[in-house]
Amino acid sequence: MTHDSNFLPLTQRPAWKALHTHSEQVKDTHLRELFAADPKRGERLVIEIPDLYLDYSKNRITDETLRLLIRLANECQLRERIESMFNGEAINSTEGRAALHTALRAPEGARIMLDGVNVVAEVHAVLDRMSVFAEQLRNRQWLGHTGKPIVNIVNIGIGGSDLGPVMAYEALKSYSQRNLTLRFVSNVDGTDFVEATRDLDPEQTLFIVCSKTFTTLETLTNARAARNWCLQKLGDEQAISRHFVAVSTNAEEVKKFGIDTDNMFGFWDWDGGRYSMDSAIGLSTMIAVGPNHFRAMLEGFHAMDEHFRHTPFERNMPVIMALLKLWYNNFLDAQSVAVFPYCQYLKRFPAYLQQLTMESNGKHVTLEGANVDYQTAPIYWGEPGTNGQHSFFQLLHQGTRLIPCDFIGFYKSLNPLGDQHDLLMANCFAQTEALAFGKTEAEVKAEGTPDWLAPHRSFEGNRPSNTLLLDRLTPRTLGLLVALFEHSVFTQGVIWNIDSFDQWGVELGKALAKKTAGELKGADEPQLDHDSSTNTLIRRYRRFNRG
Numbered sequence: 001m002t003h004d005s006n007f008l009p010l011t012q013r014p015a016w017k018a019l020h021t022h023s024e025q026v027k028d029t030h031l032r033e034l035f036a037a038d039p040k041r042g043e044r045l046v047i048e049i050p051d052l053y054l055d056y057s058k059n060r061i062t063d064e065t066l067r068l069l070i071r072l073a074n075e076c077q078l079r080e081r082i083e084s085m086f087n088g089e090a091i092n093s094t095e096g097r098a099a100l101h102t103a104l105r106a107p108e109g110a111r112i113m114l115d116g117v118n119v120v121a122e123v124h125a126v127l128d129r130m131s132v133f134a135e136q137l138r139n140r141q142w143l144g145h146t147g148k149p150i151v152n153i154v155n156i157g158i159g160g161s162d163l164g165p166v167m168a169y170e171a172l173k174s175y176s177q178r179n180l181t182l183r184f185v186s187n188v189d190g191t192d193f194v195e196a197t198r199d200l201d202p203e204q205t206l207f208i209v210c211s212k213t214f215t216t217l218e219t220l221t222n223a224r225a226a227r228n229w230c231l232q233k234l235g236d237e238q239a240i241s242r243h244f245v246a247v248s249t250n251a252e253e254v255k256k257f258g259i260d261t262d263n264m265f266g267f268w269d270w271d272g273g274r275y276s277m278d279s280a281i282g283l284s285t286m287i288a289v290g291p292n293h294f295r296a297m298l299e300g301f302h303a304m305d306e307h308f309r310h311t312p313f314e315r316n317m318p319v320i321m322a323l324l325k326l327w328y329n330n331f332l333d334a335q336s337v338a339v340f341p342y343c344q345y346l347k348r349f350p351a352y353l354q355q356l357t358m359e360s361n362g363k364h365v366t367l368e369g370a371n372v373d374y375q376t377a378p379i380y381w382g383e384p385g386t387n388g389q390h391s392f393f394q395l396l397h398q399g400t401r402l403i404p405c406d407f408i409g410f411y412k413s414l415n416p417l418g419d420q421h422d423l424l425m426a427n428c429f430a431q432t433e434a435l436a437f438g439k440t441e442a443e444v445k446a447e448g449t450p451d452w453l454a455p456h457r458s459f460e461g462n463r464p465s466n467t468l469l470l471d472r473l474t475p476r477t478l479g480l481l482v483a484l485f486e487h488s489v490f491t492q493g494v495i496w497n498i499d500s501f502d503q504w505g506v507e508l509g510k511a512l513a514k515k516t517a518g519e520l521k522g523a524d525e526p527q528l529d530h531d532s533s534t535n536t537l538i539r540r541y542r543r544f545n546r547g
């Protein structure tokens with residue numbers, strides 16, 4: 001057994017043990033004390049890069065905490081692992097693949113070799129094809145089967161083939177071409193398709209069927225519904241080529257479905273679904289905002305890639321954000337993380353982050369297949385501010401749980417309306433202040449509150465948050481923001497020694513659903529071999545549907 005700390009299990013690493021001891025010493029320290037002891041804390045514990053400012057001073061950490069967390073990152077060989085990712089090594093070990101999403105935004109002319117091929121050249125070839133297609137649609141030159149221009153674009157996909165495109169479309173709506181209608185269908189619940197298409201004319205509608213594997217039940221079911229919907233009105237199989245395009249890595253299945261591979265935009269197995277909004281999966285985004293804005297978004301992603309790859313950990317935004325979350329998760333027993341974009345355009349950002357963080361790091365075994373003896377991904381959730389303030393913020397302020405929060409705000413609004421942006425941001429800043437510093441019983445009583453009511457009206461504080469400030473929401477700043485979280489997730493995965501790029505946990509449910517679908521359908525009573533609960537639920541459902 002080696003004593004080299006590089007090979008020790010996580011909880012036996014010197015930095016991990018030191019963090020444990022350290023957490024006992026600092027866990028009761030209040031942010032009030034930390035700020036009082038260092039009047040410049042709010043100026044010191046910040047990181048600024050072009051277009052993005054992170055204030056992490058309102059965290060329950062000391063300089064020693066940061067030092068130990070960075071030591072832990074070093075002990076876990078984070079620097080080497082970052083290089084492995086950028087160099088295209090097969091870091092997704094359970095699937096034997098690279099995780100090369102950073103190649104999707106590498107500038108034209110860059111070289112990243114994988115199996116003897118420069119993948120950047122392939123990426124740009126697809127981007128160029130996407131651009132031509134997007135411009136044709138935007139200029140009303142892509143005509144439907146009956147000669148009318150396509151004006152409605154419906155993206156069919158789920159998970160990474162939906163959440164990124166929807167989030168980006170909503171986020172960049174202000175830059176979108178408003179005479180195009182964009183819709184998104186993901187759920188196998190027929191309601192999703194029916195509601196998304198009820199006011200659309202098939203003659204002027206194009207479906208983008210997005211699926212990395214092109215075998216996903218929900219997507220193929222919805223794609224078949226779309227096909228029927230089109231053919232009902234257009235009555236001619238020839239129509240499909242004008243009304244359907246596919247985004248996939250699986251040309252075989254695309255062909256089998258009946259979409260001409262000339263109408264297919266490819267991507268690669270080295271790009272995971274939840275890391276693919278900047279690949280051809282973002283075709284709907286490009287159609288909505290145009291190729292130039294899409295490329296500006298890629299530049300934002302790339303700027304964060306460069307920052308992550310080359311900046312010392314002490315000033316590295318994704319690394320610091322990852323380590324802070326790890327601190328609460330593993331040493332202060334926090335179970336969840338909340339994200340609050342103070343920006344209505346980012347309303348789908350929390351949902352997007354849920355897949356990114358929880359599908360990536362919701363793992364219980366190490367890369368070597370051993371059970372972990374520490375917590376991995378926390379539960380990620382959130383809502384745009386200020387809406388959340390009037391629903392669940394009560395729990396954040398006075399509940400019993402520790403929930404670290406990320407607040408995201410912009411200096412400038414894309415829709416200045418009176419003083420509303422000032423009000424929005426005043427709320428953002430006020431919440432972080434209230435969470436951190438609270439209001440003591442003594443302060444409450446001093447304001448005249450009777451003794452019996454004072455406990456109810458006081459705020460303990462010491463509730464941590466980060467504040468991310470950006471200039472304004474643009475394609476570039478969106479790219480920066482998404483890449484920031486991508487790399488934060490990766491950093492945590494490295495420390496937890498898990499595979500952040502597989503998702504075996506979704507397979508069992510998929511297999512059982514396939515079996516159950518057969519049992520729900522047939523006219524004859526099926527032989528059921530589930531547990532007594534599932535058997536009864538199936539029988540009951542059948543009784544109501546099959547009489």
Ligand code: F6P
Nearest residue numbers: 159160161211212213216273506
């Ligand atoms: O079931 C989970 C998942 O595999 C996600 O990882 C993925 O983003 C989603 O399904 C959709 O997969 P596909 O793009 O292959 O249809």
